Amino acid sequence: MNDRGFDNQDLQNYLDFAIALAKDCGKIMSKSFRKSHFVKYKGIVDIVTEVDVASQGYAVNALKKAFPDHSILAEEDGLNISKGSKFKWIIDPLDGTTNYAHGIPIFCFSAALEVNSAIVMGCAYNPISEELFFATEGGGAYFNGKRVHVSKTTIFERSLLATGFPYDKKSNPDDNFDHFRDISINVRGIRRLGSAVLDLCYTASGFLDGYWELNLNSWDMAFGSLMIKEAGGEVTDFCKMPLDIYNRRILASNGLIHDELSRILCIDRNQ
Structure with a gap:
């Protein structure tokens, strides 16, 4: 048991769930990529598509089912489900909506788990390039299964x-x-x-x-x-x-x- 109140196996289980969720939401994005979309304006140029909504709906329902006592914070409609839990999932159902709506393949789904105000785990997935990033607190950062490190540029x-x-x-x-x-x-x-x-x-x-x-x-x-x-x-x-x-x-x-x-x-x- 660590200082956060769970062990490494718990953290791995959360990560496995997050990665599976990211890939499922990635399928939702891929299915409609470069097709016509219903676009709603949240501001003068800030948009949301039906795919943002579908991806978030899928993710939130999956989280509610798997972790009914956990809080959830997600982008669309300012979703904030507070359960008074030390566990909070922070979800971006489609980061890069403008790119997505214009057929530019630079976007992703992301999920992070915050425990007692610290981010302990998360992942991001671009279903078009099949780029999967994930990290756990104290466990390193990974890109498509390979551990990665920042650049060495000093100048x-x-x-x-x-x-x-x-x-x-x-x-x-x-x-x-x-x-x-x-x-x-x-x-x-x-x-x-x-x-x-x-x-x-x-x-x-x-x-x-x-x-x-x-x-x-x-x-x-x-x-x-x-x-x-x-x-x-x-x-x-x-x-x-x-x-x-x-x-x-x-x-x-x-x-x-x-x-x-x-x-x-x-x-x-x-x-």
Whole structure:
């Protein structure tokens, strides 16, 4: 029995369940990929499709059946089922909805388990590329069954980063454009892939050297933050304070360029 109140076998059982759930929801996504969709607007440009809803519905029903006493937090309609439990599942049923709706194969399902305010397990799955990422607290980070680690890039100017922009960028002064400009002139390149979860997984796997974004939600950061830690990277807020996944800002890197990124991002009128 560990400090969280369960043993390693329990953690493995939760992980096995999460991976099976991710693959089942991946089948829902794959079946309708590059087909016409019913699109509902949550804002001026922020959308949800019938596949987001179907994936979440499947996941939530499966969780209720398997763990009736666990709490669940999920993206669509702000689903928040509170059971007063120390166990809380945090679900993103389709991260990268805009990509999905446009037929761009960069999206995923993600699940994370929070126990007493700490993320202890999670996974992410892109059914098109069949990329499966998973991590457990103290157990390492994995990509398609192989343990992964963050990159070894030490020279900031040679780093490849990723970021994103808020859906309400037209009206939100906290729009990330200044950061993008200030960082992009100092690095090799910046990618805007459209999936925060995969940005974090790619950073953990060493494909990217770092990632930052603001105006995120807990389901965007929960699993990915654990993946970064277990891959040997560093994950904080913009000013290198401990990450709070409910505080909407994240800075993740291989740890070797973290100070350089934070130096730019922490100078912020809205911090």
